[in-house]
Each structure stands twice: as C-alpha cells, then as structure tokens.
Amino acid sequence: MKSKRHGSGAAWISSPTCICKNQSPPTFFGLAWLFGTRRLLDAIFILGDLFELWVGDDVLSGPVDANLIARHEGLHFEDRCTRVLHFAAQQKAIYFLHGNRDFLIGEHFLASSGVQLLSDPSVLIFGEQRYLLSHGDALCLSDDDYQQFRIKVRSSEWQQSFLATPLQERLQQARQMRTQSEARKQSQQAAQQPFSDVDAAVAVQWMDATRSSHFIHGHTHEGVDHPLESAQGVGVRHVLPDWHATGRQPRGHALRLSLDTRMSDESAGDVDLVKTKVQTVVQRVSTV
Numbered sequence: 667m668k669s670k671r672h673g674s675g676a677a678w679i680s681s682p683t684c685i686c687k688n689q690s691p692p693t694f695f696g697l698a699w700l701f702g703t704r705r706l707l708d709a710i711f712i713l714g715d716l717f718e719l720w721v722g723d724d725v726l727s728g729p730v731d732a733n734l735i736a737r738h739e740g741l742h743f744e745d746r747c748t749r750v751l752h753f754a755a756q757q758k759a760i761y762f763l764h765g766n767r768d769f770l771i772g773e774h775f776l777a778s779s780g781v782q783l784l785s786d787p788s789v790l791i792f793g794e795q796r797y798l799l800s801h802g803d804a805l806c807l808s809d810d811d812y813q814q815f816r817i818k819v820r821s822s823e824w825q826q827s828f829l830a831t832p833l834q835e836r837l838q839q840a841r842q843m844r845t846q847s848e849a850r851k852q853s854q855q856a857a858q859q860p861f862s863d864v865d866a867a868v869a870v871q872w873m874d875a876t877r878s879s880h881f882i883h884g885h886t887h888e889g890v891d892h893p894l895e896s897a898q899g900v901g902v903r904h905v906l907p908d909w910h911a912t913g914r915q916p917r918g919h920a921l922r923l924s925l926d927t928r929m930s931d932e933s934a935g936d937v938d939l940v941k942t943k944v945q946t947v948v949q950r951v952s953t954v
Contacts, residue, residue, distance in 0.1 A: 677709040677792060678920040679882055707758050713884045714765025714801035721836040722829050723774035748779045755780025766803045789876045792923050798876050802864055802883030809862035869903055870896050880904060882921060
C-alpha cells in the first residue's frame with residue numbers, strides 16, 4: 667500500500683463519474699466542472715469508475731496533439747475525454763485508482779492523459795491527517811458472486827486473454843456485462859433486497875492497519891457518512907454518491923479537503939457549471 671502526501675492548499679476527492687459515449691455533453695459537464703473551474707485546487711483524486719466502460723487502451727487513437735486538445739476535431743469519444751484530462755493535468759495533479767468498470771485502464775491512457783495511477787487502497791496524508799482511499803468494491807464481501815467475478819477479471823491471465831480479442835468483440839462483451847449487472851440490480855431492488863455494502867469490520871481493520879481515521883470510497887453510491895470506532899478513536903467512513911450527468915438537473919459530487927481542518931461536501935448544480943453548493947459535513951480536530 668502506498669501513501670501520497672499533500673501538505674498545502676486543497677484537494678478534491680471525486681465520486682465516480684461513469685462517463686459513457688451516449689452522454690457526451692454530460693461528460694464535459696463533469697470534466698469541465700472538476701478540471702476547468704477548480705483552479706484553486708492542488709490535486710484531484712478520482713476513486714475509480716471514471717468511465718462507464720473501458721475495454722483496453724487501444725480505444726485511444728494516437729498520441730496527444732496540442733491543437734486537437736483545443737478543437738476536439740476528428741477525435742473519438744475516449745480521445746476527447748483524454749485530451750480534457752491531459753489539459754487539466756497540466757494545471758493540477760490528478761490521481762486515479764481503478765474501479766470495477768475501468769480496471770483495464772493502462773499505461774497508454776495514463777501517459778496520454780497525465781493522470782497518475784494509485785494502488786487500491788492508498789493513504790492520502792493531508793496536513794496531519796491520514797485518509798484511506800479505495801474504490802470500495804473489494805470490501806463488499808457479502809456479494810459472493812461479485813467477489814468471484816472480481817477475482818477472475820483482475821487476474822493477469824483473464825486480462826491477457828480478453829485484451830487479445832478484437833476491440834469490437836470486447837466492447838460487445840463489456841456492454842453485455844453492464845446490461846446483466848443493471849438487470850440484476852433492478853431485480854434486487856424490485857425484491858427489496860438490501861444492497862451489498864462494505865464490510866464495516868474489515869473497513870476498520872484497513873483503517874487500523876494504515877492508522878487512518880477517515881476512510882473514503884465510492885462504488886455503493888450511498889452518499890452518507892458512517893461513524894465508527896477504530897484504533898485511532900472515533901472515525902468516519904465517507905461514502906461518495908455517483909454522478910448524475912443527464913436529465914434536467916445534472917450534478918456532480920466531491921469531498922473537498924483543505925488545511926482549515928474542514929471537509930466540505932460539494933455538489934455541482936445544473937446552472938452554469940460554475941455555481942456550487944457547499945456544506946460543511948464534518949469538523950476534524952484530531953491529529954495522528
């Protein structure tokens with residue numbers, strides 16, 4: 667497990683955006699909000715699922731061209747998104763860890779976008795606080811089917827075999843997986859079955875092992891804070907909601923860390939991509 671240290675300014679920790687091809691305008695709503703209008707930030711941390719689907723870096727067409735960054739001319743969807751990230755990464759540090767939908771993001775994308783990959787989990791040392799960052803899916807232990815699937819698709823053998831198949835075939839398989847996943851989710855909701863949450867006991871074990879009093883993750887999209895007891899005393903598990911970039915009221919979501927010891931819960935409204943609603947959700951006074 668690696669640690670990333672930030673000792674000044676402010677950082678944003680973003681919930682999953684899950685941008686996809688049929689949501690191109692919302693994509694730039696989200697990316698412009700995160701990367702274009704937040705110039706006072708020192709760093710942005712994206713906790714997985716930046717893309718709805720990512721079937722390999724060969725979806726990108728070629729190297730970064732500065733002229734194309736400004737015009738977005740003649741570019742595929744993934745290339746346009748990569749150009750926006752590349753431009754933003756020149757202004758501030760952008761960190762990313764794999765989610766369950768884009769775990770095949772590799773070195774070519776990272777080099778083209780300027781985004782820096784973190785291991786899952788990672789510890790962010792900000793000021794005198796330690797924040798454990800994870801996508802969160804590895805701790806949804808009650809979902810045996812998903813955990814078995816996760817072990818399979820994260821194996822190097824499966825990934826090598828999958829990436830060796832033609833691109834269009836991979837895209838079709840990935841869309842089928844997403845369709846099956848959504849159907850399963852809707853079936854569970856219709857049957858009023860509880861969703862598979864992060865295992866709280868194991869979450870505390872991770873926090874104790876890393877001496878972290880805050881654990882921040884996405885995946886379950888719950889959008890709430892869970893107080894818990896750890897070796898550091900009273901801690902908090904912050905669960906980020908997903909983004910809703912379509913519809914009449916698109917919104918984004920991020921946690922903002924700053925050295926005034928406050929964590930703010932910021933959401934982007936549907937106005938002009940600039941106005942935000944800020945609410946202090948937790949006051950941090952303890953130190954590690």
